[in-house]
Amino acid sequence: MKPVRHPDAPLPGELLGAHYEQCFGCGGAQSHGLHLEARAGEGVTVIAEFTVQPAHQGAPGLAHGGVLASALDETLGSLNWLLRTIAVTGRLETDFVRPVPVGTTLYLEAEVTAMAGRKIYSTATGRIGGPEGPVAVRADALFLEVEVEHFVHHGREEEIQAAMSDPDQVRRARAFEVNP
Ligand SMILES: CCCCCCCCCCCC(=O)SCCNC(=O)CCNC(=O)[C@H](O)C(C)(C)COP(=O)(O)OP(=O)(O)OC[C@H]1O[C@@H](n2cnc3c(N)ncnc32)[C@H](O)[C@@H]1OP(=O)(O)O
Secondary structure, three states: OOOOOOOOOOOOOOEOOOOOOOOOOOOOOOOOOOOOEEEEOOOOEEEEEEEOOHHHEOOOOEEOHHHHHHHHHHHHHOOHHHHOOOEEEEEEEEEEOOOOEOOOEEEEEEEEEEEEOOEEEEEEEEEEOOOOOOEEEEEEEEEEEOOOHHHHHHOOHHHHHHHHOOHHHHHHHHOOOOOO
């Protein structure tokens, strides 16, 4: 099935914000997190930026591959906002095409390519040197739609309780609950 942007999805260019303040990818409360900022694009696409910090190194002066995979995963995950669906990564296949030095801004783009039942197929690229620069990383992913109970059931009690008693967090979770 062709992916369809939800009618109440954020408008193209709109900053999506963090789905959870403690998220390693997008949360503001993680000092060594990615602080990735994603914006809605046209159709079922997003764009995002992430600047590699010293805490993200693998080899000296270079981004760790797992951190780059996290940036791709987070960008792909933010497509949830456009579908207004809650989905988690089932599979993430990553190509590392060029090394990414510390201090580099990665310009990411992601798109939902197909949907089948609970399955959401998507693809992402990360470019360096500018939004039109060479591709440094890319990924193909399969996300699976889940109910909000997925997190309540599997998450550690402490964080779940804190999230459920935070009205801002409850409001953010509700933004995903309206399905097409
Ligand atoms: C509050 C706001 C929060 C908003 C939250 C937003 C968070 C975004 C964060 C960024 C994204 C992440 O990192 S999310 C975190 C990382 N991911 C996770 O923790 C997920 C851990 N895995 C799981 O919980 C589970 O495996 C699921 C939910 C993914 C799937 O389990 P399930 O629901 O029981 O489904 P299951 O029956 O196994 O599979 C359904 C169909 O998908 C296929 N399938 C399943 N896994 C795979 C796979 N790896 N590769 C190929 N195909 C697969 C199956 O073959 C099947 O196909 P068929 O037989 O039907 O054809």
